[in-house]
Amino acid sequence: MQKEYTVTVYTEDRIGITNRITIIFTRRGINITSLTTAETEIPGVYKFIITVMSTREKLDKVVGQIEKLIEIHRAFVHEEDEVxxxxxxxxxxxxxxxxxxxxxxxxxxxxxxxxxxxxxxxxxxxxxxxxxxxxxxxxxxxxxxxxxxxSGRVAIVKWSRRFHEHLKELQASSEA
Missing domain, CATH: 3.30.70.1150 (ACT-like. Chain A, domain 2)
Known part of the structure; x- marks a missing residue:
């Protein structure tokens, strides 16, 4: 059953990454209803907040494809009550x-x-x-x-603390 989902994607800052991410949705026949992106609290790491109408099964496949891109740290699918x-x-x-x-x-x-x-x-x-x-x-x-x-949706994930700690550790190790 189709319903609204929020997809968050954490990326490096690379030219063309928006296009590469949106093409994956297009190929699966999923229309993006909102897309917002901005740098996170960690310099050089960007967060895409993508709102779509789809099924969970389709989105899980899309997220798997997105995570195969080299510039992607992680991607997640969220139900409305998770954000x-x-x-x-x-x-x-x-x-x-x-x-x-x-x-x-x-x-x-x-x-x-x-x-x-x-x-x-x-x-x-x-x-x-x-x-x-x-x-x-x-x-x-x-x-x-x-x-x-x-504007598009701006969202904070309720359970994302551990992932943000992981990103901060990556930042600290790259600075060392």
Whole structure:
């Protein structure tokens, strides 16, 4: 049965690694719905956070193929309850909506905040899960929603401490 999974991949910093990882998903017919990457707390080690709809069996095969790439330290498949995650959304709204004052209450009630205000528009920032962010769009539309942009998933794995200790040991041995 298909459901949403988060795949984390720890890599070295190499040109073309994103392409090499995504091709493995493409060959298996798995669509990536979100991909975020950034350097970890260990210099030179990058973490890919990939969100997909798939079956566990297919993903286990994909992770096995990914781990065969030379630049990969490890790759993992996570169920939703194994990760703490958020996404970030920015909403550009017409400044005219500030005149009534109703939108300020809406922003506060949804734990969002205003990042910037210009003569023509202002930008709201909100973090949350995907459905929460898209539901907020519907509430903002009557106020003159101009534009919306959302990040991919940012996640922390609940049980990853031992693996991070392993990465730190690798870093220490390479520095010695």
């Amino acid at each position: 703490v995650y958020q996404e970030l959304a920015l909403y550009k709204i017409s400044t005219k909506s500030l005149e009534s004052g109703d939108i300020e209450r809406l922003i506060r009630d949804h734990q969002a905040r205003i990042l910037t205000i210009t003569a023509d528009y202002f930008v709201i920032e909100k973090t949350g899960h995907q459905q929460e962010l898209t539901d907020f769009i519907k509430k903002l539309e009557p106020y003159g929603l101009i534009e919306y942009s959302k």
